[in-house]
Amino acid sequence: MPDMDRDYRIIGFLCNWCSYGGADAAGVARFNQPTELRIIRVPCSGRVDPMFVAKALLSGADGVLVSGCHPRDCHYTEGNLYARRRLELLRRFLPIIGVDEGRFEYVWVSASEGSRWRDMVTKFTEKIHQLGPMPRMAETARTLCALEGMLGVSSAQPDMWRPGEPGHDALLSMDEYKEVMDGE
Amino acid sequence: MASESSASALSANEPSVNDSAANESSTNASADRMETLRAKIAAELPNVDFVLAYGRGFDPLHATPVTVRGEKDLDRLIFDPTCVQNLATSLYGLRGKRLGVVVKGCDSRSIVQLLQERLWERENLVIFGLPCEGVLDLAKLRATLDIASARAASFTGSPRDGLLRLTFNDDGGHDGERTREIETKGLLADKCLRCQHPNPLVFDHMIGPETLPQGAQDDYADLAALEKLSTQERFDFWKRQMGRCIRCYACRNACPLCVCKHVCLADSREPHWLSAEATLQEKWLFQVMHALHLAGRCTECGECQRSCPMGIPILLLKRMMNRELKELFNYQAGVSLEAIPPLHTFLMEEDRIKDRGLLW
Numbered sequence: 287m288p289d290m291d292r293d294y295r296i297i298g299f300l301c302n303w304c305s306y307g308g309a310d311a312a313g314v315a316r317f318n319q320p321t322e323l324r325i326i327r328v329p330c331s332g333r334v335d336p337m338f339v340a341k342a343l344l345s346g347a348d349g350v351l352v353s354g355c356h357p358r359d360c361h362y363t364e365g366n367l368y369a370r371r372r373l374e375l376l377r378r379f380l381p382i383i384g385v386d387e388g389r390f391e392y393v394w395v396s397a398s399e400g401s402r403w404r405d406m407v408t409k410f411t412e413k414i415h416q417l418g419p420m421p422r423m424a425e426t427a428r429t430l431c432a433l434e435g436m437l438g439v440s441s442a443q444p445d446m447w448r449p450g451e452p453g454h455d456a457l458l459s460m461d462e463y464k465e466v467m468d469g470e
Numbered sequence: 471m472a473s474e475s476s477a478s479a480l481s482a483n484e485p486s487v488n489d490s491a492a493n494e495s496s497t498n499a500s501a502d503r504m505e506t507l508r509a510k511i512a513a514e515l516p517n518v519d520f521v522l523a524y525g526r527g528f529d530p531l532h533a534t535p536v537t538v539r540g541e542k543d544l545d546r547l548i549f550d551p552t553c554v555q556n557l558a559t560s561l562y563g564l565r566g567k568r569l570g571v572v573v574k575g576c577d578s579r580s581i582v583q584l585l586q587e588r589l590w591e592r593e594n595l596v597i598f599g600l601p602c603e604g605v606l607d608l609a610k611l612r613a614t615l616d617i618a619s620a621r622a623a624s625f626t627g628s629p630r631d632g633l634l635r636l637t638f639n640d641d642g643g644h645d646g647e648r649t650r651e652i653e654t655k656g657l658l659a660d661k662c663l664r665c666q667h668p669n670p671l672v673f674d675h676m677i678g679p680e681t682l683p684q685g686a687q688d689d690y691a692d693l694a695a696l697e698k699l700s701t702q703e704r705f706d707f708w709k710r711q712m713g714r715c716i717r718c719y720a721c722r723n724a725c726p727l728c729v730c731k732h733v734c735l736a737d738s739r740e741p742h743w744l745s746a747e748a749t750l751q752e753k754w755l756f757q758v759m760h761a762l763h764l765a766g767r768c769t770e771c772g773e774c775q776r777s778c779p780m781g782i783p784i785l786l787l788k789r790m791m792n793r794e795l796k797e798l799f800n801y802q803a804g805v806s807l808e809a810i811p812p813l814h815t816f817l818m819e820e821d822r823i824k825d826r827g828l829l830w
Binding site: 336337340341344345357358364367368370371372374375376378379381382383384385386387391392393394421422423 | 701702703704705706707708709712743749750751754755758759761762765787790791794795797798799812813816817818820823826
């Protein structure tokens, strides 16, 4: 259920030469746009370290959008082509660490494409609204207690490891953990 | 001294008196191999500062890295399934020297990667390659046995189908037993069960006969369980695993390719990527950073996971990343000196990346 009332935090990394200009063009043309995207201007989409995105998402951003010049149009000739490989790998890596892949997107928008920029922002913001807030790695006292209790049966503590007994496999069963987490 | 007696019981050139005649041929083969290794190292000693090799550690089931500087150190050399360490980890900190190093097949991939990234000069490295049929995962042994009471250990046959014979302390022993024989097959490290490169890929001296890989292909079967989880469940899985992390950075320090440890972003205040807070978020961000910085470089030697005192399955993360790399760029790190790392290059038209420009 899309939650249209809540404000989300969306970070946009825009290249100086195309997408930032495109966003500016959208503003000059007075298009209506969602206001939740915070723009960070970077020299080139090749400047975007995948860690920027990972850090943003794990620190509380609900979505991250990277936008650069179209391939073959890069101000620095090839920055966005390196970025494309890096960002595509990151896009595939995020589900591995348990972040919905819809929370990150990279697109190409040129300086003249103001209306295209408006569409991108609107669609991406809608998508984030549908996904809801980013789950947090928050630690509460309760979680910590649960984690501590589980220490005893990890494979790192083999003295307390009794194979065959419930819960005593190398990776603990998800159900036990959920029971604790659902209580929060 | 206990360690000395166990070392002599284990060193392959002095078969222990308990060894039955049936085991003699395999013992002789490994004794021959040790003799060859000693001879080769002795011959190279004048050309290098020292040789990094394996010696007996504090108990018969642990090996430790030793530096061979002269003839007298040659007696300390061992090579058996307890030699789990990746000696390539020490290399980067020793650059500028001229070294010899003893490597297994998996370790040689780390060296290939170091050479490919020009972090070492090939001409300053003498590589003694040892084909390897597997090393022990002591955690597997520890699960059923109090390994601290083992006084001596000896291996017979290939680690893939051979036996580990443990002799326990005279007092008490293990459930009154004095010795126990265990099949080594069930004790091998997980990485050995899917090993594709048992023979060193880069070497100056190959010691011993080459051996065959374990399986035809690594099918990433170990990732299936995690694959089945939903994104949220996977998030919870990692959250629970990382809750144990004590931020000791053993994973980083054991990694042969974490070559910027001395200026690591995890310790840096400027830029301040990670704070010193012991929160899950910081711990997890470090692992994510480690995985991202090893993208296209990690050779899955498994040292990060082996060194983790809290048993966090870090290698799982690296393997999942590597599978994506394989799919996306058909690339495997550390197998070719000439290969161009996938993130250091690009194609104008990427055949496996959907055009994101026409997305919406």
